[in-house]
Amino acid sequence: MSYQWNWGIFLSPAASGDGSYLSWMLSGLQTTILLSLSAWLIALALGSLMGVLRTVPHKGLATLAATYVEVFRNIPLLVQLFIWYFVLPELLPFGLGDAFKQKLDPVTQQFVSAMVCLGFFTSARVCEQVRSGINALPRGQKNAGLALGFTLPQTYRHVLLPMAFRLVVPPLTSEFLNIFKNSAVCSTIGLLELAAQGRQLVDYTAQPYESFIAVTLLYLAINVIVMSLMRVVEAKTRVPGYLGGK
Amino acid sequence: MYEFDWSSIPGALPFLWEGMKVSLEITVTAVLFGIVWGTLLAMMRLSPVKPLGWFAAGYVNLFRSIPLVMVLLWFFLIVPQFLKGVFNLDPNTDVRFTSAMIGFALFESAYYSEIIRAGIQSVPKGQVSAASALGMTYAQAMRLVVLPQAFRNMVPLLLTQAIVLFQDTSLVYVSALADFFGAAYKVGDRDGRLVELLLFAGAVYFVLCFAASQLVRRYQKKLNAHVAH
Numbered sequence: 001m002s003y004q005w006n007w008g009i010f011l012s013p014a015a016s017g018d019g020s021y022l023s024w025m026l027s028g029l030q031t032t033i034l035l036s037l038s039a040w041l042i043a044l045a046l047g048s049l050m051g052v053l054r055t056v057p058h059k060g061l062a063t064l065a066a067t068y069v070e071v072f073r074n075i076p077l078l079v080q081l082f083i084w085y086f087v088l089p090e091l092l093p094f095g096l097g098d099a100f101k102q103k104l105d106p107v108t109q110q111f112v113s114a115m116v117c118l119g120f121f122t123s124a125r126v127c128e129q130v131r132s133g134i135n136a137l138p139r140g141q142k143n144a145g146l147a148l149g150f151t152l153p154q155t156y157r158h159v160l161l162p163m164a165f166r167l168v169v170p171p172l173t174s175e176f177l178n179i180f181k182n183s184a185v186c187s188t189i190g191l192l193e194l195a196a197q198g199r200q201l202v203d204y205t206a207q208p209y210e211s212f213i214a215v216t217l218l219y220l221a222i223n224v225i226v227m228s229l230m231r232v233v234e235a236k237t238r239v240p241g242y243l244g245g246k
Numbered sequence: 247m248y249e250f251d252w253s254s255i256p257g258a259l260p261f262l263w264e265g266m267k268v269s270l271e272i273t274v275t276a277v278l279f280g281i282v283w284g285t286l287l288a289m290m291r292l293s294p295v296k297p298l299g300w301f302a303a304g305y306v307n308l309f310r311s312i313p314l315v316m317v318l319l320w321f322f323l324i325v326p327q328f329l330k331g332v333f334n335l336d337p338n339t340d341v342r343f344t345s346a347m348i349g350f351a352l353f354e355s356a357y358y359s360e361i362i363r364a365g366i367q368s369v370p371k372g373q374v375s376a377a378s379a380l381g382m383t384y385a386q387a388m389r390l391v392v393l394p395q396a397f398r399n400m401v402p403l404l405l406t407q408a409i410v411l412f413q414d415t416s417l418v419y420v421s422a423l424a425d426f427f428g429a430a431y432k433v434g435d436r437d438g439r440l441v442e443l444l445l446f447a448g449a450v451y452f453v454l455c456f457a458a459s460q461l462v463r464r465y466q467k468k469l470n471a472h473v474a475h
Binding site: 003070071073074075076077078079080082083086087090091180181182183184185187188195198199202208209212215216219220223 | 441
């Protein structure tokens with residue numbers, strides 16, 4: 001084979017004129033991390049809310065949350081992303097859609113769509129974990145809370161949720177890892193995150209192996225870092241006496 | 247307000263059906279490949295031969311740490327070039343789609359392997375001991391005693407994973423393969439009716455996956471009732 005390896009390619013000035021190819025990579029990495037973290041906040045907030053709704057003794061609310069989960073679990077992420085990005089701005093009422101398309105620059109449009117899409121997609125998974133965490137608690141805990149005169153929201157707030165959240169940290173770790181991997185799908189709408197930068201580098205430098213190996217290693221690094229961070233969180237939040245606890 | 251115009255869908259149905267056939271073909275191939283290769287990986291991982299275990303663990307962890315999009319791009323852009331260089335293939339042979347397909351199947355195998363490993367481990371150890379006490383070799387014990395039981399417990403999980411995999415097939419979009427989603431996007435783009443076609447594609451995926459997951463759930467209930475008696 002006659003392939004010329006050239007790892008120095010990352011330091012040579014990029015075709016865009018500003019910075020090196022390394023700076024392309026780093027800006028892609030930055031976008032991937034920012035996107036995943038902001039989507040994770042949405043996923044945690046929405047997922048916790050929906051997870052609680054799935055367990056409340058109110059048929060309507062529980063059905064609503066169950067439907068929510070089914071919708072976001074049974075449509076491929078890519079299709080959801082295209083719907084958020086291409087369809088929703090057309091359908092938003094009161095000129096909101098036009099404002100989105102005209103007032104925001106394209107990069108912001110892509111980022112916002114990707115963030116909301118990943119957030120909602122992951123929230124359905126978070127919801128199921130939170131629900132199973134709440135259901136894993138002995139029924140006596142809820143009854144005890146109510147017997148002490150707590151209202152139902154107070155029982156959730158002070159008795160059920162503090163325990164449930166500690167129980168679901170391990171499964172949430174894997175959802176947190178997934179959100180970084182799933183963020184690569186957002187390269188399809190033109191968002192220049194890590195995978196897209198890697199692909200762009202192939203086109204510009206004719207050094208496909210170096211750029212793809214670098215991108216793959218960066219994804220592996222994200223994985224390792226997130227896992228070791230979460231291991232610390234898991235150790236801190238572990239409940240003594242429960243499976244996996246001390 | 248946006249005015250819907252669904253008129254481009256009826257005429258495009260045959261084309262969309264062709265795309266759906268590609269999606270289903272990819273799904274079936276990858277599921278079969280995933281179960282076979284996944285079983286081998288799981289057995290390697292649990293085998294007493296250390297290097298085999300390391301290989302399987304490395305394989306599974308690697309594929310589970312990389313986004314599917316990256317794997318598809320590797321197998322669509324890089325691997326074909328590499329193969330051409332190594333085997334001196336005719337520059338006109340297009341192995342990109344086959345390569346992307348193999349990449350997809352290799353990726354999904356890692357996930358299948360984890361399900362199957364858990365299934366094998368759910369079979370009580372005493373069964374293997376009993377089998378060897380009866381004079382069976384390790385391979386015989388696996389084939390005749392452990393795997394049949396493991397697979398019966400795993401069927402619902404394997405099917406659920408197949409639904410996930412069917413959804414994953416939409417990502418072959420990055421390799422420009424004309425699956426169902428790719429076909430829907432093409433029609434929408436051609437007729438300037440992306441909104442309608444994307445909503446239609448979403449609805450089709452939803453109906454198929456929701457129905458399939460309900461069937462799996464019912465099957466699981468039946469299985470549980472059977473085990474309980």
